[in-house]
Amino acid sequence: MEKREVHASVKDESLVNKRRNQMIKGAVTLFKQKGFHRTTTREIAKAAGFSIGTLYEYIRTKEDVLYLVCDSIYDQVRERLQKDLDTKQGTLESLKRGIANYFRVMDEMQDEVLVMYQEAKSLSKDALPYVLKKEIEMVGMFEDVINRCVENGELVLAKQQVQMIAHNIFVQGQMWGFRRWALQQIYSLEEYIELQTELLFKGITLNERG
Template identity: 50%
Template sequence: MASGRKNIPSLVKDQKLVEKRREQIVEAAVELFISKGFHKTTTREIARASGFSIGTLYEYIESKEDVLYLVCDAIHTEVEKKMEEAMVESRTGAETLRHAIKGLFKVMDEVDDKVLLIYQEIKSLPSEPMQYVLRREEHITQVFERMLQKGIDDGSLQLDPESVKLMAHNIVVFGEMWTFRRWALRKHYTLDQYVEMQTSLLLNEFKPIKK
């Protein structure tokens, strides 16, 4: 279990069955939350879309907020998995970074509705689960911090170490921009064009440190 992950009680003791049923709930809830919004979606609608009765649904979760938490957790897991698949360990930190930027932007394109859902609805979570979801977001940024530091260490990136954290956030925000401003960006750029232009912009910002 990830550090700080909420333990959602279940009346069902078979953990494999719990995971399977919760996957069904998440899949159904994502579609409903995207189309109707969290607040306008009822637990009865989630149960029906999951193929359960309302009573069966409550054997696996305690509230609609639990469903939103499971949705956010599942989306972050999907993003992290796709990033890991996309990242090719190359000879230098700069090369690894280039692969990872492309991977992140591609993932954002594939799960754009889900990423938008997290940012629109996370405020509806109670404090502790919300902090956990935000830590999952921070974890993605930390992946880029490690790559940037690797580039500094092997000499392939000339970057002030104090700028690493901010630059990692810049990369993630550039990826998320493809989701948040898709209504404008996709009128003018393909995903490949966006990846190439933003990667060039990011890498061009890695200037030698002035002595």
């Protein structure tokens, strides 16, 4: 189950990549504005800088564009996370920095992430597994970091707890973009990071014993 292949009539692979990047860039802009369903293939072609005929030399169906877009966004997010998390040594401090970094990435890419999650449901049944796989991979990255803290003895957590925490962190990152109409009016990004980190680590009844 490696990447799902999207068929292109054109053979020259570097041209295919070039054209698809044009296409994705145009499509993201459009999906951001009007969503996948309200965007026409003509608009995508135009935004990409070529004709509708050419568009169809590089994809087979409109849905392929959506898949390519989602795939590309995932890759960007993961790349930015990996760069940071890979070097983490498994200390609480590095976990905190990892979370902060993730939240910042989600802040910068909130439009893309929104697009991805709102439209991914329009992917056909056979594209879904590839998307879920990426999702699992990304949650897995947090799990790994947390697990290293457990191994190091910095944290004492059951496996189930580790997974739960990874999901929570992951969702709280998305939340920043999805609930921006509420959250971003109350908190700055840095306040959000600090508050969420504190709650995560200390919980709400710490003070009782503090």
